[in-house]
Each structure stands twice: as structure tokens, then as C-alpha cells.
Amino acid sequence: MTEMIKMIADAPQEQQKAMITQRLNMIAAQPDEQRVNSVKGIMMGGFKLKAKKMEAFVINRTNAMMEMEAEPKQALIVARVKAGAQVPADINKKDMMAIVKCSMTWPAEKRNMFMESMGQVFNKLDMPKPDFQAMMEQMK
Amino acid sequence: MLDNLTKRYKATLIFGLSIVVISLGLGIWRMVNLNGLIDVVLGRILEIIPLLGLGFLKLGIGFAIIVIVKNISATGEKATESFAKAGLQPQKTKEPFYTKFFPISIISGILVELVATGVMIAWIITGAKIYNGDASVEMAIANEVLHILAVPIEGIGVALLIGGIAFGLATIISKLGLQVNLLPKRLKGLIKNPDELLDENTQYLVPKGLKITTIVGMIVIFLVFLPTAMVRAIITPAILRGTASVGMIYYNTFNNAIWEIWMFLGIVILLFAISYLLMEIIKLLRAQRSNLGKTLSELTGKPANPIEEELRIQKMIPSFAAGGLVWMISLFIIGIARFIFEYSGESTALYLEWLSGPSKAIGLAIVFTGIGLALLTIVYNLKLTAFMLPGSFTNFVNIIKGDPLNKPMPAPTTHPLKLAPFKLFIGILVGVEIALLGTFPLILFRIGTHLTGMTTAANMYKAFIGPWVSVGIGLIFFMIGMFFSTIVGFVKGRRAIISEGVQTCVYYTLEKKGN
Numbered sequence: 333m334t335e336m337i338k339m340i341a342d343a344p345q346e347q348q349k350a351m352i353t354q355r356l357n358m359i360a361a362q363p364d365e366q367r368v369n370s371v372k373g374i375m376m377g378g379f380k381l382k383a384k385k386m387e388a389f390v391i392n393r394t395n396a397m398m399e400m401e402a403e404p405k406q407a408l409i410v411a412r413v414k415a416g417a418q419v420p421a422d423i424n425k426k427d428m429m430a431i432v433k434c435s436m437t438w439p440a441e442k443r444n445m446f447m448e449s450m451g452q453v454f455n456k457l458d459m460p461k462p463d464f465q466a467m468m469e470q471m472k
Numbered sequence: 473m474l475d476n477l478t479k480r481y482k483a484t485l486i487f488g489l490s491i492v493v494i495s496l497g498l499g500i501w502r503m504v505n506l507n508g509l510i511d512v513v514l515g516r517i518l519e520i521i522p523l524l525g526l527g528f529l530k531l532g533i534g535f536a537i538i539v540i541v542k543n544i545s546a547t548g549e550k551a552t553e554s555f556a557k558a559g560l561q562p563q564k565t566k567e568p569f570y571t572k573f574f575p576i577s578i579i580s581g582i583l584v585e586l587v588a589t590g591v592m593i594a595w596i597i598t599g600a601k602i603y604n605g606d607a608s609v610e611m612a613i614a615n616e617v618l619h620i621l622a623v624p625i626e627g628i629g630v631a632l633l634i635g636g637i638a639f640g641l642a643t644i645i646s647k648l649g650l651q652v653n654l655l656p657k658r659l660k661g662l663i664k665n666p667d668e669l670l671d672e673n674t675q676y677l678v679p680k681g682l683k684i685t686t687i688v689g690m691i692v693i694f695l696v697f698l699p700t701a702m703v704r705a706i707i708t709p710a711i712l713r714g715t716a717s718v719g720m721i722y723y724n725t726f727n728n729a730i731w732e733i734w735m736f737l738g739i740v741i742l743l744f745a746i747s748y749l750l751m752e753i754i755k756l757l758r759a760q761r762s763n764l765g766k767t768l769s770e771l772t773g774k775p776a777n778p779i780e781e782e783l784r785i786q787k788m789i790p791s792f793a794a795g796g797l798v799w800m801i802s803l804f805i806i807g808i809a810r811f812i813f814e815y816s817g818e819s820t821a822l823y824l825e826w827l828s829g830p831s832k833a834i835g836l837a838i839v840f841t842g843i844g845l846a847l848l849t850i851v852y853n854l855k856l857t858a859f860m861l862p863g864s865f866t867n868f869v870n871i872i873k874g875d876p877l878n879k880p881m882p883a884p885t886t887h888p889l890k891l892a893p894f895k896l897f898i899g900i901l902v903g904v905e906i907a908l909l910g911t912f913p914l915i916l917f918r919i920g921t922h923l924t925g926m927t928t929a930a931n932m933y934k935a936f937i938g939p940w941v942s943v944g945i946g947l948i949f950f951m952i953g954m955f956f957s958t959i960v961g962f963v964k965g966r967r968a969i970i971s972e973g974v975q976t977c978v979y980y981t982l983e984k985k986g987n
Contacts (some may be wrong), residue, residue, distance in 0.1 A: 335964035336961075336969070341960060347891070351859055354862035355863075357867075358862040358969070358972070361866050361873075362972065366972065405845060
């Protein structure tokens with residue numbers, strides 16, 4: 333998976349987004365357990381990239397996910413939350429910070445809907461919700 | 473242990489290039505120490521060490537190919553495991569001989585080159601003893617025999633390394649070809665007729681001509697050792713003792729004129745085979761996209777998206793491969809002409825030696841340019857395949873689940889050549905340019921210094937130019953290694969996508985069956 337992430341991250345911008353979208357569509361179609369493993373693989377692979385490339389990759393990934401249909405998008409959000417609990421804490425935190433950074437480029441309405449959606453998933457899975465507000469303050 | 477070694481293909485490539493660059497430094501040192509013991513020692517080191525560096529570069533390429541083969545094999549195994557859960561009865565196919573042979577050939581090649589290095593060390597010792605006053609016939613014989621054997625032994629190592637690389641590519645073709653044909657058929661069987669998922673006991677056959685060409689190239693190089701070098705090694709003591717017959721002297725003169733170009737002809741035959749093996753891989757990568765697209769079209773009733781046209785540069789590859797081979801055959805004929813003139817005592821022989829010696833690098837440069845174009849096209853096709861595979865599998869899953877198909881993705885780019893890694897190809901061209909600078913300028917320089925009597929300048933240039941050309945060839949091999957390193961990444965990505973994709977397809981098929 334690391335090599336595939338590196339390959340996508342090294343691709344030109346127009347190709348990168350298209351490849352990420354294709355990959356996310358495939359992951360969204362997978363059964364639950366396999367989907368969580370795939371997202372875990374993407375997070376671990378992304379972490380091995382250099383900091384700037386990792387951030388750009390996560391931003392592209394998040395933007396691609398937000399353009400998907402409601403059902404696969406929700407499936408990926410759930411998988412991301414579950415995978416976050418299964419990877420080392422620093423990987424989860426870095427990935428989440430990049431997601432929050434991406435959301436700060438969106439209109440407020442879209443950002444709030446996304447944060448609320450994620451928050452609901454954390455609550456449903458009975459997992460501690462990250463402090464998105466604090467993360468956004470940290471980035472400003 | 474082999475697994476740990478092969479993973480270090482990048483480090484091996486860097487190590488090889490370092491040896492070649494260091495030999496350039498030794499060449500410069502020799503240039504300013506033209507007479508004396510340093511000249512004797514460095515002259516002998518520089519016959520072998522640059523070739524050892526090139527050997528490690530080939531080893532790095534070989535290791536990368538072993539990793540590629542492992543990943544392609546794992547892709548097939550994982551997919552077969554998943555299909556077996558859906559009722560596939562996989563048949564055991566007999567693997568071709570070269571699947572097991574090629575890693576052994578590659579490792580043996582570098583070991584033989586290390587033996588040649590040992591012979592070189594012995595040759596240095598004899599040279600130093602002669603320089604220090606040992607005028608015995610036995611020492612002179614030992615010196616000559618070691619000289620005669622060192623490079624041909626190295627040549628066997630080269631044959632094993634390049635032959636191993638060629639058969640490694642043949643192994644990639646046989647495994648990739650099988651998957652390109654079987655995967656769409658199995659997916660169709662899974663979706664249309666899951667109760668009748670039969671395995672097809674098929675092998676993908678590598679074109680016989682390419683296997684034969686590879687074997688011929690290896691034999692041609694082996695013949696430089698046997699009988700040419702071995703026989704010369706036996707005749708030389710007689711010549712030095714003054715007991716050689718006319719026939720022995722005739723044979724020695726003949727071999728002297730042609731053995732080196734004979735070895736390079738064998739190398740170019742191998743590189744010619746490699747060019748065509750790479751073209752076979754390009755064909756398979758296109759076929760993979762085309763076959764998956766046709767299968768989706770058959771299952772959905774919708775027309776398949778046409779695959780991209782071949783790149784124009786792809787059509788140039790056969791010309792470069794053939795051009796390099798024809799060049800080397802011409803030099804071989806010049807070598808025979810040189811022997812005829814030399815035997816007749818004509819000075820034309822000297823000019824033919826000056827012409828043909830440096831010109832070997834031109835033949836190599838032509839064929840390596842073609843190989844560079846082939847690798848560029850392979851990476852381009854791998855990027856297109858990486859782009860289309862996830863979408864194809866998503867649609868296969870949607871068909872099984874009864875969900876609507878995904879909207880077709882736009883083309884990855886409006887400028888196809890943007891997908892080709894030109895930086896790596898330019899690296900090959902730089903290497904070609906460096907090697908070519910050691911050819912025509914050297915020929916002109918040698919003619920010029922012969923006419924003006926500038927022997928010292930000629931000798932300085934001669935000391936430098938061998939390592940210079942080796943740096944050019946070394947850079948070419950290094951960039952080829954980097955190409956294969958890029959390919960490793962894609963093959964690992966392909967393995968993940970196909971394994972997961974088939975696993976998902978089988979999961980939903982079984983779930984549907986259960987309902």
C-alpha cells in the first residue's frame with residue numbers, strides 16, 4: 333500500500349485527484365472489515381510520505397471523498413473513524429489535522445456539516461470525539 | 473537471505489555507480505602518472521574494476537526484477553485464493569525453466585565477476601614483479617596468461633548477469649500474460665456463472681525467438697572464454713618460449729583481432745532480445761486494460777471505452793534495437809578485415825583498430841536508447857493501468873451487487889506524454905552522450921597524435937577514455953535501474969488493487985449466493 337500511496341502522491345495534480353477518486357470508489361464498495369483495513373493502509377502509507385506531500389495527499393483525499401455520493405461518502409467517514417482507532421495515535425492525529433486543514437478551505441456551511449457528520453459517527457461508535465475547534469484554532 | 477538482498481536493489485545500484493565513478497578518478501590519477509609502477513598497477517585495475525562496477529549495476533537491476541516477479545506472482549496467488557473460495561479448482565501449471573534459472577544466473581554472474589577481480593589482483597602482482605626486475609620466462613607467461621583470462625572471465629559474468637535479466641523479463645511476461653488472459657475470464661465466470669467457475673490450464677508462452685536469441689547471446693559471450701581465451705592461454709607460453717608453430721601464431725593473431733568485438737556482439741545480441749522482451753511487456757499492459765474493458769462491456773451491454781493509442785516513441789524501439797545489432801555485426805566484419813590486414817603486415821590494420829575499438833560504444837548507445845524508450849513506454853502504460861484498475865473493479869462489484877455503474881472517469885490527462893518519466897530517460901541520454909564522447913573524439917585524437925607523434929598526449933587520453941566511457945555506460949545502467957525501481961512501486965500497487973478487488977468481488981458473490 334505504501335508504494336501505491338507514494339505513486340499517487342508523486343503523480344501530477346490532475347492525475348492525482350482522479351486516481352484517489354478511483355481508489356476511494358473501490359474502497360467504498362468493499363465489505364466493512366476490508367474497507368477499514370484499506371483506509372488503515374492508506375493512512376499508514378500516507379504517513380511515510382514527507383510532511384508536505386502527506387498533507388497535500390490527505391487534502392486531495394478528503395476533497396475527493398466530499399465529492400462522492402452520500403452513501404459511499406458516509407461509508408468512508410465511518411471507515412476513517414474506525415481505522416483511526418487502530419493506527420498509532422500520532423498517525424491518527426497528523427491525518428486528522430490535515431483533514432481539518434482541508435475543511436478550513438471550504439465554505440462554513442460545508443465545513444460544519446462535515447464536522448457534525450464526523451461527530452455523529454464518533455458518538456455512534458462510542459469513541460472519544462477529537463476537539464475540531466481546538467485543531468482549527470491551532471492552525472490559524 | 474536472498475529476500476533481504478534483493479530488497480536492497482537501490483543500494484546495490486548506488487554501490488555499482490560509485491565503483492564506476494571511483495574508477496574515473498583512478499583514470500585521472502593514472503593520466504598524471506603515465507610511467508612507473510602506478511601506471512602498471514592502475515592500468516590493470518582499470519581493465520576490470522569499471523566492469524565490476526557495471527556488474528553491480530546489473531545486479532541491482534536483476535534484484536529489482538526479482539522483486540517485480542515476486543509481486544506479480546503474489547498477485548496471482550492471492551487472486552486464485554479468493555477465486556477458490558467461490559469454487560475455482562486451480563490447476564497446477566508447470567513453470568518454465570527460466571523462472572528458477574534467472575535468479576541463479578544473476579547471482580552467479582556477480583560471483584564470476586568477483587573471480588575475475590581475483591584474477592586481476594594476481595595479474596597486478598605479476599606486473600609489479602616484472603616491473604621490479606623479474607625477467608623470468610615463467611613470470612612473463614603467468615603475466616600474459618592472467619591478462620588473457622581476466623576480461624573473458626569477466627565476460628562470462630556479464631553473460632550470466634544480462635542473460636539473467638533477459639530471462640527475468642521472460643518470467644515477468646509469462647506470469648503477467650497468464651494474469652492478463654485469466655483474470656477477465658475468471659471475473660466473467662464469477663459474475664455470470666458462479667456455479668461453474670472452471671479453471672483453464674493455460675500458460676502464456678514467451679515468443680520462442682526471444683528465448684533463443686537470449687541463449688545465443690550468452691553462448692556467443694561464453695565462446696570468448698572457450699575456446700578463444702583458453703586456447704590463447706595455452707598457445708601464449710609456446711609463443712613466449714619461441715616454440716609456437718605458424719598455425720598457433722595465426723590463431724593468436726586472429727583472436728587478438730576479434731575477441732573483444734565478439735564479446736560485445738554477444739552483449740548486443742542480449743540487449744536486442746531485452747528490447748523485444750520489453751516490447752512484449754508493453755503489449756501485455758495494453759492488453760490488460762483492453763481485456764478488462766471488453767469484459768465489462770460484455771457484462772453490461774455497453775460499449776467499451778477505447779484504450780489510448782500507442783505512443784509514437786514505441787514504434788521507434790525496433791529501429792534502435794536493430795540499428796545497434798547491425799552496427800556491432802559491421803564492427804565484427806571490420807575485425808575480421810583487421811586480422812587479414814594484420815596478417816599481411818599492412819598498416820591499414822592499425823587504422824581499423826583505432827576505428828573499431830572506440831566504435832563499440834556507439835553500438836551500445838544505439839541499443840540502450842531503444843531500451844530507454846521501451847522503459848519509458850512501460851511506465852506510461854503502468855500509470856494508465858493504475859488509473860483504470862480501481863474503477864474497473866468497482867464496476868465489477870457494482871454489477872454483482874446490482875448497483876448502478878460508476879460514471880466513467882475523464883482521461884487522466886490531455887497530454888499523454890506527461891505520464892512518461894522523461895527525467896529518467898534524459899538520464900539515459902546523458903549517459904549515451906558521455907559514452908559517445910569517448911568514441912569519435914578518441915578516433916580523431918588517435919589519428920591526429922599518430923600523425924604528429926604526440927605519444928604522451930595519446931597515452932594520457934587513452935588512460936582516461938576507458939573509465940570515461942564506463943561512467944557513461946554506468947549512468948545508463950543506473951537510470952535503467954531507476955526505471956525498474958519505479959516499476960516495482962507500480963507492481964506493488966497493482967498487487968494491492970487486484971487482490972482487494974477480487975476479494976471484494978468474491979465476497980459479494982458468496983453473499984448473493986447465500987441469499
